[in-house]
Amino acid sequence: MTRLTAPETDRSAVRRPRPLYASVLVLTLMQVTLVIDNSVVNVALPVIQDELGFSAAGLSWVVTSYALVFGGLVLLSGRVGSIIGPRRALLIGISVFVAASAFGGLAVTPGMLIAARVLQGVGAALAAPSTLVLLMAITEPGVQRARAMSLFVLSIGLGAGLGLFLGGALTSGLGWEWVMFVNVPIGMVVFFGVRALVPEADRHPGRLDVGGAATSTIGMLALVYGLTVAADQGWASPSVIVSFVLAGASLVALVLTERRHGAPVVPPRFFTRMSSAGPLLAMMLIPAGQFGFLYFAALYTQGVLGFSPLRTGLSVLPFTAGMLATNVTVSRLVTRYGERVVGSLGMIGLLTGLVWMSRLTPDSGYLDGLFGPFLLLGLGAGLTVAPLTAVIMHNAPREHLGAASSLNQAMQQLGGAVGLAVLSTVFANTAGTSGTATGISTALTVAIAFPLLALLLFAVWARRITAH
Numbered sequence: 001m002t003r004l005t006a007p008e009t010d011r012s013a014v015r016r017p018r019p020l021y022a023s024v025l026v027l028t029l030m031q032v033t034l035v036i037d038n039s040v041v042n043v044a045l046p047v048i049q050d051e052l053g054f055s056a057a058g059l060s061w062v063v064t065s066y067a068l069v070f071g072g073l074v075l076l077s078g079r080v081g082s083i084i085g086p087r088r089a090l091l092i093g094i095s096v097f098v099a100a101s102a103f104g105g106l107a108v109t110p111g112m113l114i115a116a117r118v119l120q121g122v123g124a125a126l127a128a129p130s131t132l133v134l135l136m137a138i139t140e141p142g143v144q145r146a147r148a149m150s151l152f153v154l155s156i157g158l159g160a161g162l163g164l165f166l167g168g169a170l171t172s173g174l175g176w177e178w179v180m181f182v183n184v185p186i187g188m189v190v191f192f193g194v195r196a197l198v199p200e201a202d203r204h205p206g207r208l209d210v211g212g213a214a215t216s217t218i219g220m221l222a223l224v225y226g227l228t229v230a231a232d233q234g235w236a237s238p239s240v241i242v243s244f245v246l247a248g249a250s251l252v253a254l255v256l257t258e259r260r261h262g263a264p265v266v267p268p269r270f271f272t273r274m275s276s277a278g279p280l281l282a283m284m285l286i287p288a289g290q291f292g293f294l295y296f297a298a299l300y301t302q303g304v305l306g307f308s309p310l311r312t313g314l315s316v317l318p319f320t321a322g323m324l325a326t327n328v329t330v331s332r333l334v335t336r337y338g339e340r341v342v343g344s345l346g347m348i349g350l351l352t353g354l355v356w357m358s359r360l361t362p363d364s365g366y367l368d369g370l371f372g373p374f375l376l377l378g379l380g381a382g383l384t385v386a387p388l389t390a391v392i393m394h395n396a397p398r399e400h401l402g403a404a405s406s407l408n409q410a411m412q413q414l415g416g417a418v419g420l421a422v423l424s425t426v427f428a429n430t431a432g433t434s435g436t437a438t439g440i441s442t443a444l445t446v447a448i449a450f451p452l453l454a455l456l457l458f459a460v461w462a463r464r465i466t467a468h
Contacts (some may be wrong), residue, residue, distance in 0.1 A: 023138050026146045026193035028155045030094065032130045033186050034124050035159025037066070037101075040119075042298070043167030044129035044176040044312065051176065053108050062395035064228050065114050069121025070128075072221035078129040078214045079405025080263045086130035086137075086199040088404065091191060093127025096120075098187035116180065129161065129405035136401060137201035137392055145289060146331035146390065153386040154327040158320060165313030172310055212265035213256040219250030222453065227417040232313065236306040267400050270407060271371050271427075278461030279391045282454040284411040286347070286384060287355060288419030289450035293377060295420060296440045297357075297370065298426070302438050320369055322378020330386050340462040343387035349380025351448060358444035362437040380451075423447055 041048075041062060049059045081089035097120055103117030135152055139145040170178040226243030233240060258264035271277045294316070301307040302314050326346075332343045357373035364370070389408060396404035423443040431439025 004097075006435040020138065020144075024135065024151055024273065025288035026190060026197055027131050027135050027195070028151050029129060029153060029186065030090070030190045032159045032162070033097075033183060033190065035127055036155050036163040037120065037124070037183060038169040039159070039163030039294070040170070040179045040182070042163075044171040044179045046151050047171055047176045048113070052110050052113060062117060063390060064225075065227065065412065066117045066121045067417065068221060068224050069118050070125045071224035071410065072217050073125035073129060073415065074409045075216040075220060075265055075403075075406045076411065077126045078402040078404075079213070079263070080126065081130040081133065081271055082399075082402035084201050086133040087194065087198055088390040090127050090130040090194055093123045093125070093130065094187050094194075095123070097127060098191070099123075099183050101180045101183035101187065104394075105177040105184075106153065107177075107180075108252030111272050112385065120183075128351070129402055132389070132393065132402045132405040132408065134198055134201055138198065140174075143331055143335050146334045146386070147417055148391050149386045150327045150330045150340040150382075151231065151328075153382065154323055155390065156381075156385060158323070159262045162287055162320075166312070168310035170307065172308075187347050201251075211259060212254060214255040215250045215257055216265050219247050220414075221253060222249035222250060224413065224417050226419040227414075230421045230425065237244075265403065266407065267403050269400075270404070276392075276395045276463045278457040279388055280407055282347075282462075283388055283392060283408060283460040284418070285450045285454035286381075286388070287352070287412045287415035288422075289447045289454075290349060290377075290381065290419075291416040292419045292423040292447045292450075293354060293357060293373075293444065295373070296423070296443060300370070300437070300440050301366070304362065304440075314429075315366060315370065316374060318374040319378040319381075322375045323382040324378075326379050326382030327386075333383070334387055334390070336390070339387035339391050340459065343384055343391070343453060343462065344379045344459045346383025346385075346387070347458065348378055350381075350384060350451040352454065353377035353380055354444055354448045354451065358441055358446070360441045361433060364437070386463075388458065391458075419447065419450060 034429035045059055045062060046052065048062060054062070059350045063095055077093075079087065098447045100116050100119030101124055104113055107116060117141065132152070134143070135148055166182060170182060172175075222243045226240050226247060229237065229243070230240045254266060255268070258266055258268050263420050269276065271278065297316060298312050307315060330342065353373045353376035356376065357370070360369050393401065393407050394406050423446060425438040427443040430442040434442075
């Protein structure tokens, strides 16, 4: 495979800032912020419902509205970032995200908070693909980029763990408003850090693929909405069926449109070869299992063990510790053994952790039922996502880096939605008759299929990245 290296005359190479890791840390902080926002709000939902007067059905839209807009726009935003420049797209995105967060913290009605969450989704969708593109642009292939990728992936685990912890701490200590306000100072650090430390990467100007933009956005919106609502309304609900039909029709239209366009939003080449499609599908399956385990971990600790929100956040720290431990060595392991071997080993860790956690019973405690699986899942995640992300990005030619980053993010969003929809349905059908603990155990047993399929896809089709 051709190694993606910048030519000596590339402006981004000439203007690469020093120290390099200051730039990498700023971009990593951007990713931490986005991941935290996915989980920090969840812990505050009961308080938000009481203070703003949300109905039971309306409360779910605090989470759904953000996920829906982010998932719906992320494919389009990658192309927008390629046209206007990823650094500019990131700065605009974080500005929108920070303003929306401040507005959300000032919300006094359900409508204000939902509007803020929608705007947060717009800003996050614009910023997320550009973060990874810029990370690729400022690092050299080899150990340097592998280390940067490991830090980037570590931010995902840190964000997930810190989100639950911060959500509990801020809600208990300062009020639910601070789960929104906390994004403001962090976002400002990212904004000024990017301006000072991160140079603009290559732009690929050209006319926007309007047909691809429309069909990809409609398709993603419909698919994420259908999967999200299916858990509450059932898979046979008319709104769910209509959403899936619309998503399918949009997908067909997207394929037909992109085959004829010179600068497509979703390049067909990503799905015409299993060497490209396999890692992307694996990236969708990994969050399907991971989001499920985090969701049911919070449900078990609070619903069965009686933990407070803050204690629940602290309980997942072994997961974060596991990610920290493997991220220290993953770059050296990848350099020595290759992405396929290391990523496959990580997926085996995720698979084993889910098998262990699926043994939960009503009598399981934290130390004998959750601590070990949390640690093993963290170790597995730390070895999985960085090699998987590296393979996806290196499969893309330079002009399609934005599209590759968008697809990487879109697959994670879809995976999370698929996992929660399927596993929530399994849990609901089991817990009603057998109890919460049995429902969680059954759902986690089903979740084992996700990393198992990902392992098969990645181990067979991922190619080792070779330096030139």
